[in-house]
Amino acid sequence: MLPEKNHSAVFSGPKNFEIKDLPLSRKNNDVLLKTLSCAVCGYDVRVFREGHKKVRPPIVLGHEICARTLNTLNLPNDQVIPEGSRVIVSPLIPCLNCQHCNAGYFNSCNNLNEIGSSINGGFADYISIPRNNILIDGIIPIENNIRDDEASLIEPLSCCLNAHLNFSIPISGEFVIIIGDGPIGLIHLQISKLYGAKTIVVGKIPSRLNEAKSIGADMVLVNNEPDESVKKIWDYTYGNGGKLIIVATSNPEGIDLALKLAGKNSLISLFAGTSKNKILRIDPNLLHYNQITLSGSFSSTPKVMKKAMDLVHEQKIDLKRLVTHRFSLDEIDKAFNATEGYNGLRSVINSF
Ligand SMILES: [Zn+2]
Numbered sequence: 001m002l003p004e005k006n007h008s009a010v011f012s013g014p015k016n017f018e019i020k021d022l023p024l025s026r027k028n029n030d031v032l033l034k035t036l037s038c039a040v041c042g043y044d045v046r047v048f049r050e051g052h053k054k055v056r057p058p059i060v061l062g063h064e065i066c067a068r069t070l071n072t073l074n075l076p077n078d079q080v081i082p083e084g085s086r087v088i089v090s091p092l093i094p095c096l097n098c099q100h101c102n103a104g105y106f107n108s109c110n111n112l113n114e115i116g117s118s119i120n121g122g123f124a125d126y127i128s129i130p131r132n133n134i135l136i137d138g139i140i141p142i143e144n145n146i147r148d149d150e151a152s153l154i155e156p157l158s159c160c161l162n163a164h165l166n167f168s169i170p171i172s173g174e175f176v177i178i179i180g181d182g183p184i185g186l187i188h189l190q191i192s193k194l195y196g197a198k199t200i201v202v203g204k205i206p207s208r209l210n211e212a213k214s215i216g217a218d219m220v221l222v223n224n225e226p227d228e229s230v231k232k233i234w235d236y237t238y239g240n241g242g243k244l245i246i247v248a249t250s251n252p253e254g255i256d257l258a259l260k261l262a263g264k265n266s267l268i269s270l271f272a273g274t275s276k277n278k279i280l281r282i283d284p285n286l287l288h289y290n291q292i293t294l295s296g297s298f299s300s301t302p303k304v305m306k307k308a309m310d311l312v313h314e315q316k317i318d319l320k321r322l323v324t325h326r327f328s329l330d331e332i333d334k335a336f337n338a339t340e341g342y343n344g345l346r347s348v349i350n351s352f
């Protein structure tokens with residue numbers, strides 16, 4: 001028997017959560033899941049503080065989800081997910097009608113909806129998954145050796161992996177510079193190492209940079225004085241600069257720094273969304289004469305998410321070390337404060 005109420009943290013407008021029981025309703029073809037854990041993303045905190053054009057309150061945020069199936073799911077691809085299975089969920093709800101959907105790039109859908117942005121997400125005891133998510137295999141069973149809280153970080157891992165799979169340059173043996181020492185930066189660090197790159201992490205928080213060092217970054221740098229950081233990195237890379245520079249911070253200064261660290265034939269990836277009102281100023285000759293590619297990357301697809309899950313299952317990527325705080329749903333304010341205060345790495349909301 002399903003309960004009738006869904007205990008939820010409702011985002012009701014900038015800087016405001018209401019913890020309340022919503023009626024547990026779902027549309028006919030939706031699949032209802034029991035949430036097990038949902039991690040707090042930097043995006044969630046930005047939405048909470050400033051609002052976002054994609055998000056219309058009141059709504060339940062949260063898109064980094066691990067959940068349990070409440071009944072057996074017979075999926076369109078003939079896969080069967082038994083009742084009681086632990087799963088992760090792609091946040092994508094594509095239209096399945098546009099040219100990007102037709103090409104399988106569901107994250108680029110022209111009419112994209114997203115769990116935790118445009119429909120209710122994972123900061124609740126239960127979550128309802130729409131049909132168009134099921135049709136792209138958005139519900140992915142996870143292996144037994146992956147913990148719930150760790151599993152909720154497969155979504156951000158999948159976004160990072162999607163960026164790497166789209167990079168047009170090989171990075172084995174090359175210098176990869178990661179700007180940002182948060183969980184996303186540290187995931188990019190692990191992937192870059194997996195691909196054989198030499199890695200430099202630039203950040204602001206000493207404890208996080210220590211973590212980067214212990215993950216195996218070749219160089220870590222506290223960026224107190226950007227000009228000094230730029231000089232140190234050009235020296236360290238034998239005057240070549242970075243081959244791949246990943247901006248994994250929503251602080252717009254990260255992009256200015258990236259432009260100063262890019263070597264010839266390099267690629268700069270803008271991985272994080274930045275706060276509103278940032279207009280970039282770029283010297284076009286810098287890009288032209290040095291053949292620098294400036295690129296963006298957003299979200300992922302269920303196919304890549306499955307690959308990300310395999311990397312965690314095979315213990316090639318360690319997400320456990322990134323979960324530093326655990327909270328109950330009623331403590332969501334604390335979880336957001338910890339994320340905003342750069343306190344530890346990822347905070348996860350556990351729901352039982
Ligand atoms: Zn996220």
Ligand SMILES: [Zn+2]
Nearest residue numbers: 095098101109
């Ligand atoms: Zn579409």
